[in-house]
Amino acid sequence: MKKLISIFVFLLTLSSINAQENFEVSTLRIGPYKVFMPKAEAEKISGTQLKTSDGDKKNIVKYSGESIQIDIFDNYINEANPSVPSISYMTTSSKKFKTKSGIGVGSTRDDLINAYRNYPNFCVHPDWDQNGKPIKDTGYFTLEDSDAGTQLSFKFINNIVTEISVYLNEGC
Numbered sequence: 001m002k003k004l005i006s007i008f009v010f011l012l013t014l015s016s017i018n019a020q021e022n023f024e025v026s027t028l029r030i031g032p033y034k035v036f037m038p039k040a041e042a043e044k045i046s047g048t049q050l051k052t053s054d055g056d057k058k059n060i061v062k063y064s065g066e067s068i069q070i071d072i073f074d075n076y077i078n079e080a081n082p083s084v085p086s087i088s089y090m091t092t093s094s095k096k097f098k099t100k101s102g103i104g105v106g107s108t109r110d111d112l113i114n115a116y117r118n119y120p121n122f123c124v125h126p127d128w129d130q131n132g133k134p135i136k137d138t139g140y141f142t143l144e145d146s147d148a149g150t151q152l153s154f155k156f157i158n159n160i161v162t163e164i165s166v167y168l169n170e171g172c
Contacts, residue, residue, distance in 0.1 A: 021064045023096045025104065027145035027152045030090045030097055030166055031063045035150050039072050039085040046070075052085050066094035075168070091165040099152075109159040112141045119143055127155070144169060 022031050029035070032045050043050050046061040053059075053071040061068050071089035076082055098104035101115040109124075116122055121144040126134035141161075142153040155163040 023064075023066075023098060025097045025099045025152065025164055025166070027143060027150045027166065028148055030068055030092055030164065031066075033061075033063075033068060033070060033087060033090055035087055035090070035148070035166055035168060036075065037087045039087075042070060042072070042087055053088075064096070066092065066096050068092045068094075089165065089167040091163055093163050097164060103154070103161070105161050105164060107154075107161045109141065109156050109161075112154055112156075112161070116141075116143060121146060 024031065033042060039050055039052070042061075045063075046059075048059075048061060050059045050061075050070065050072055051057045053073055059070045059072065061070055069089075069091045070087055072085050073088040074083045075086045075088060076084075093105055095105045099115075103111060103115050113124075122142060123144075124141050125139055127138040127140065129135050137158045138156070140153050140155055142151050144151050149169050151165075151167055151169045153165045153167070154161045155165070
């Protein structure tokens, strides 16, 4: 009887671990969504039909009650798949999503610098208004993943992170 109870408790624990939500952010992902993820796979996760972006169309999906904007464009994957609709850009303002270093919406600019000061390729720059002038107290802290060809960007206002974005690095 004790053995049966032990097995039941083990299976219950295992099933709760599998049911845990994924709120991880990296240079490739926000939660379960990844840059380069095919549109069909993203639609399975979201449970909704997603539109291919044209610059104006935005897909807002809910993941465990939290909003993520997902933009889908036709991306080159390889010669066999020269044009595949897949995720190119994601952003969220949810406080639940965090990096492995614990950085997310609500973190400070100093938290970012302390966490990523040894990251091989990052930059900090101001935001700009439509007239090309820097916006006071608003900027971006961006990590570049050269291997993946992606960037993870933290928007901050008054030195507090307000938004996290992950996207393809189109280059200059």
